[in-house]
Amino acid sequence: MYENNFPNKRYRHTLAFLQKHVNTKESILDLGVENPFSEIMKANGFQVENTIGEDLDIDFEAVAQSDAEVVTAFEIFEHLVAPFNVLKELKAKKLVASIPMRLWFSSAYRSKTDPWDRHYHEFEDWQFDWLLEKAGWTIKDTAKWTNPTKKIGIRPLLRYFTNRYYIVYAERND
Secondary structure, three states: OOOOOOOHHHHHHHHHHHHHHOOOOOEEEEOOOOOHHHHHHHHOOOEEEEOOOOOOOOOOHHHHHOOOOEEEEEOOHHHOOOHHHHHHHOOOOEEEEEEEEOOOOOOOOEOOOOOOOEOOOOEOHHHHHHHHHHOOEEEEEEEEEEOOOOOOOHHHHHOOOOEEEEEEEEEEOO
16 A cells, blocks of 8 residues: 555654553554554554454444444544444544545545545544544544655645644543
């Protein structure tokens, strides 16, 4: 997936944010199949279990059965038609989730070869906050960052100044 394009900056920011809010003694359910960032979390002492590729729009069993203390969801919710449903089903008390933000100068991402690699949603920060709040979460901390590319052009220039990623730490309402 990341041939010659490993997202080092995104992973660095995500790991720092995770370390700020989650203790390595807390168990984590990471939504999505095992991936390079799952391995980075494990290498940094986190106890991580991944979902196995089920369609989280309709199959909540892994989420409902998990006794993990924390759920992480890094660039997952934009792929779901109805992320509200899985957010409501989460049993964990803590959530760390990130999304690529909607960019006014770029259309939603869609792979023409992989039906799982498409964005149904590209959120603005307030939309993602609202989704979490409606699903029963209280946002405790957030961060954003840019994702510049080494290409030439107007859109690559705009990526130096426009935040691309948004990450949230939230706790379940009691």
